[in-house]
Amino acid sequence: MRRYLSIIAMLVTLQHLSAQFSSSVYVETGENYVSSGIYTDIYGSFSAKILQWKFEMASGITFSEARQNRFNALSFDVSKGFKLKEFAFTAKVFYQWKPFSERLHEQNAGLLLSFDKKKFSFETGLNTRIFNLTNELSSLNNYQHTAIWEPVNLMYKISYNYPFSEKFNFRASITNYDAFIIQQETNPMIITKLDYQLSQSTKLNLGVGYLQSGLMNIRVNYFGYFIRGGVQWDI
Numbered sequence: 183m184r185r186y187l188s189i190i191a192m193l194v195t196l197q198h199l200s201a202q203f204s205s206s207v208y209v210e211t212g213e214n215y216v217s218s219g220i221y222t223d224i225y226g227s228f229s230a231k232i233l234q235w236k237f238e239m240a241s242g243i244t245f246s247e248a249r250q251n252r253f254n255a256l257s258f259d260v261s262k263g264f265k266l267k268e269f270a271f272t273a274k275v276f277y278q279w280k281p282f283s284e285r286l287h288e289q290n291a292g293l294l295l296s297f298d299k300k301k302f303s304f305e306t307g308l309n310t311r312i313f314n315l316t317n318e319l320s321s322l323n324n325y326q327h328t329a330i331w332e333p334v335n336l337m338y339k340i341s342y343n344y345p346f347s348e349k350f351n352f353r354a355s356i357t358n359y360d361a362f363i364i365q366q367e368t369n370p371m372i373i374t375k376l377d378y379q380l381s382q383s384t385k386l387n388l389g390v391g392y393l394q395s396g397l398m399n400i401r402v403n404y405f406g407y408f409i410r411g412g413v414q415w416d417i
Contacts, residue, residue, distance in 0.1 A: 202231040203417035208361070211298045214393060214406020221246035223254060225361065236261045242362065255280040255362040271297040274307075280362060288313055290364055294337060305339040305357075309364055315323065349379045368397045369405070383416045 210223040224241020237260055245256040261274035273295055276339040280288040292309030314329040339357035346352060353375045358365040360373065375389040388411045 193334075195273075204229045204231075204414060205417070206412055206414040208410055208412030209242075210311065210361075210408050210410040212391070212408030214404060215395075216248055217246050217406065218248040219246075221248075225254065234262055240361070249282060250284045251281050253281060269297070271295055278362065278364075285316060286313060287316060292335075292337065296339075303341045303342050303343065305337070305341075307337045308360075309335050309337055311335060311364070312326070335364065337364065338367075351377045351379075370394055370397055385414045385416075387412055387414070 193310045199395060205226065207226040208224070210225075211220060216381035217364075222245045223242055224244075225240060227238055227240035229236060234327040239256075239258055240252040241256045245252070245254050255278060259274055259276045261272055262345055262385040262411065263270065263272050265271075274291065274367070278288075278290040280290075281365075289312045290309050292307055293304055294307035296303065296305040302402075312329055322402050333377060337359050339355055339359070341353055341355040341357075344352045355373045355375075356370055357373065358367055358370050360371060365371065371391055371393050373389060373391040375387055378386045380386050389409070391408045393405040393407065
């Protein structure tokens with residue numbers, strides 16, 4: 183009974199604060215050098231905007247011959263809009279956990295700043311990454327050193343937005359990060375996305391991504407591609 187009363191109290195509080203909720207579901211398929219053939223990812227997210235703060239959680243599952251774990255990743259974001267004189271931007275703090283094998287896990291944490299300027303939008307920030315062996319494997323083999331730490335990695339995204347109409351919007355981005363993946367600075371991705379506003383509260387989207395391995399290096403290689411489609415609901 184106490185638990186139900188707590189949930190009711192929380193919902194009443196959120197309603198009093200005029201909270202806005204949003205959820206989304208995406209399906210992605212593609213191929214790259216480390217996927218051992220075609221892979222399929224299914225993931226979703228849920229966000230709540232309370233006053234000027236936005237809280238978001240996302241997770242997903244993967245179907246790939248190269249992955250031992252079906253559970254793909256889990257992430258938490260907290261963001262807030264700011265205004266410095268006439269300059270408006272959004273700051274986001276995030277944490278991501280990716281158990282991509284039964285022996286090795288990846289964790290990322292960082293800060294992103296984003297701002298829009300007419301048809302262009304820019305995002306930049308820093309993340310720190312830790313690759314660590316699982317506790318079970320470390321205890322079984324008595325390993326002393328169980329983690330590798332990347333102190334700083336640059337994150338960036340440059341996007342061009344073109345609204346075809348009130349319902350259709352096109353976006354093309356050059357970036358080194360995407361859903362549940364953060365590349366090195368010299369490994370960019372080209373991502374295109376088409377949004378369709380089905381109704382006031384429902385949006386459909388379709389995206390295509392091309393992943394490159396190496397930029398401004400002696401050797402530049404194709405890495406992979408993906409196709410992604412999904413739906414977003416505003417509650």
